[in-house]
Amino acid sequence: MNDKLPSLHLFPFVNRLKELGINAVLLSGDKQDAVGTIAKIVGVENEFVQASMTPQRKSQYILDVQSSGHRIAMVTNNLPTLLGLSYGCSTWVRVQVSAE
Numbered sequence: 001m002n003d004k005l006p007s008l009h010l011f012p013f014v015n016r017l018k019e020l021g022i023n024a025v026l027l028s029g030d031k032q033d034a035v036g037t038i039a040k041i042v043g044v045e046n047e048f049v050q051a052s053m054t055p056q057r058k059s060q061y062i063l064d065v066q067s068s069g070h071r072i073a074m075v076t077n078n079l080p081t082l083l084g085l086s087y088g089c090s091t092w093v094r095v096q097v098s099a100e
Contacts, residue, residue: 006045010042010043011041011042011043014042014043014044015043018043023048024042024044024048024052025044025048026038026039026042026048026049026050026055027050027053027058027061028050028051028052028095029051029052029053029054029055029058029097030051030052031051032051032052034051035049035050035051036049036051044050062074
């Protein structure tokens with residue numbers, strides 16, 4: 001794994017969300033190993049990590065959470081997934097994970 005992951009800057013953000021009582025959820029199309037590693041680095045608990053998700057599954061997850069009365073904010077590089085969100089912003093975060 002690259003020891004200079006750009007996602008390290010997300011740790012204080014995720015930590016602050018936790019302090020505010022806000023759950024950070026990581027939805028990714030990547031494999032569980034890679035997503036689990038990133039989640040651990042940025043501080044997202046395993047119960048809020050979903051890997052190997054298609055864009056359609058991400059959208060359904062968002063709709064399910066919204067239908068239970070929750071608001072959603074999302075940081076994404078997948079703009080179509082933003083449709084229907086309460087809040088959103090777009091960013092490009094490149095993460096490199098390689099097997100050692």
